[in-house]
Amino acid sequence: MNLRGLSPAPVTAFKKNGDVDFDANVRIAKWLASFEDVTSLVILGHAGEGTFLTEGERLDLIRAYADAVDIPIIAGITGEGTKVAAEEARKCKDAGATGALVYPNHGWLRFGFQKGAPQDRYKAIWEASGLQEILFQYPDATKASYDLDTQLAIAAQPGVVATKNGVRNMKRWYVEIPQLKAAQPDLQVLSCHDEWLLPTMFDVDGLLVGYGNIAPELLIDLIKAGKAQDYPTARAIFERLLPVTRAVYHRGSHMEGTVALKLGLVKRGVLDHATIREPLKNLGAAAEAEIFAAFDAAGIGRVENLLAAE
Numbered sequence: 001m002n003l004r005g006l007s008p009a010p011v012t013a014f015k016k017n018g019d020v021d022f023d024a025n026v027r028i029a030k031w032l033a034s035f036e037d038v039t040s041l042v043i044l045g046h047a048g049e050g051t052f053l054t055e056g057e058r059l060d061l062i063r064a065y066a067d068a069v070d071i072p073i074i075a076g077i078t079g080e081g082t083k084v085a086a087e088e089a090r091k092c093k094d095a096g097a098t099g100a101l102v103y104p105n106h107g108w109l110r111f112g113f114q115k116g117a118p119q120d121r122y123k124a125i126w127e128a129s130g131l132q133e134i135l136f137q138y139p140d141a142t143k144a145s146y147d148l149d150t151q152l153a154i155a156a157q158p159g160v161v162a163t164k165n166g167v168r169n170m171k172r173w174y175v176e177i178p179q180l181k182a183a184q185p186d187l188q189v190l191s192c193h194d195e196w197l198l199p200t201m202f203d204v205d206g207l208l209v210g211y212g213n214i215a216p217e218l219l220i221d222l223i224k225a226g227k228a229q230d231y232p233t234a235r236a237i238f239e240r241l242l243p244v245t246r247a248v249y250h251r252g253s254h255m256e257g258t259v260a261l262k263l264g265l266v267k268r269g270v271l272d273h274a275t276i277r278e279p280l281k282n283l284g285a286a287a288e289a290e291i292f293a294a295f296d297a298a299g300i301g302r303v304e305n306l307l308a309a310e
């Protein structure tokens with residue numbers, strides 16, 4: 001997979017009765033894939049409420065995406081046990097996925113991981129499914145953040161083509177990204193620091209972000225500015241986005257950010273309503289007004305080419 005561009009992590013649209021709205025999801029997929037620099041769509045992750053869907057819904061969503069667009073569909077693989085995750089990945093491959101964004105085992109967030117276990121998780125998923133894998137680096141503040149040796153070992157394994165780095169510790173970023181690139185020059189480095197992308201933009205091949213749902217146009221320009229090492233242009237895009245970044249990602253948590261992303265898609269005319277699944281909670285009228293106003297402040301308007309994409 002060539003991920004040298006924008007890889008949005010689309011939300012999952014629901015009907016008002018709570019069922020998955022496949023028509024609306026296909027609309028999102030086609031709109032995002034209509035951008036030349038959108039290189040893949042990463043579904044069933046945090047932004048996609050992947051773990052709130054049943055297995056049947058997840059596989060149907062992959063099928064819908066794979067039928068709708070020609071770019072790679074990457075599925076979030078979240079199963080806890082290594083065997084469970086490998087089996088999940090195999091089913092995702094059969095449904096039409098090309099790649100796997102491999103989440104850490106949830107227990108590691110609480111207790112930390114045993115040495116070697118992350119590598120074995122990636123190995124088992126690759127061997128069971130053949131899905132091209134993205135190494136998901138969790139924040140330094142969690143116990144599921146992989147030390148450099150573990151990242152280097154995973155990155156060296158067959159099937160691992162990229163890293164989505166959300167370490168949120170620039171001391172680690174500035175040391176570890178160059179070492180990963182030195183050891184694996186073909187490893188594609190993707191930032192997911194949605195709430196402050198700017199410092200990471202000058203070292204990456206692309207972005208893998210929920211933010212890609214709501215402002216793909218500006219994020220594509222930001223990636224280009226970063227690759228050109230053009231700080232003034234990147235800074236200007238960052239400043240323009242800042243009201244939206246604050247309204248969506250400077251909230252209580254990334255969980256609220258997912259709800260805010262859906263409201264952003266309503267504001268842009270991509271979704272008719274922002275129905276979510278529990279355990280997400282609605283943000284309330286004041287937050288909704290704040291989010292809508294932020295899009296106006298950033299000059300991010302309704303999507304005009306949506307009908308053409310349908």
Ligand SMILES: N[C@@H](CC=O)C(=O)O
Pocket residue numbers: 045046047166192193194209210254
């Ligand atoms: N930006 C988030 C999105 C989750 O997938 C992160 O850092 O992980």
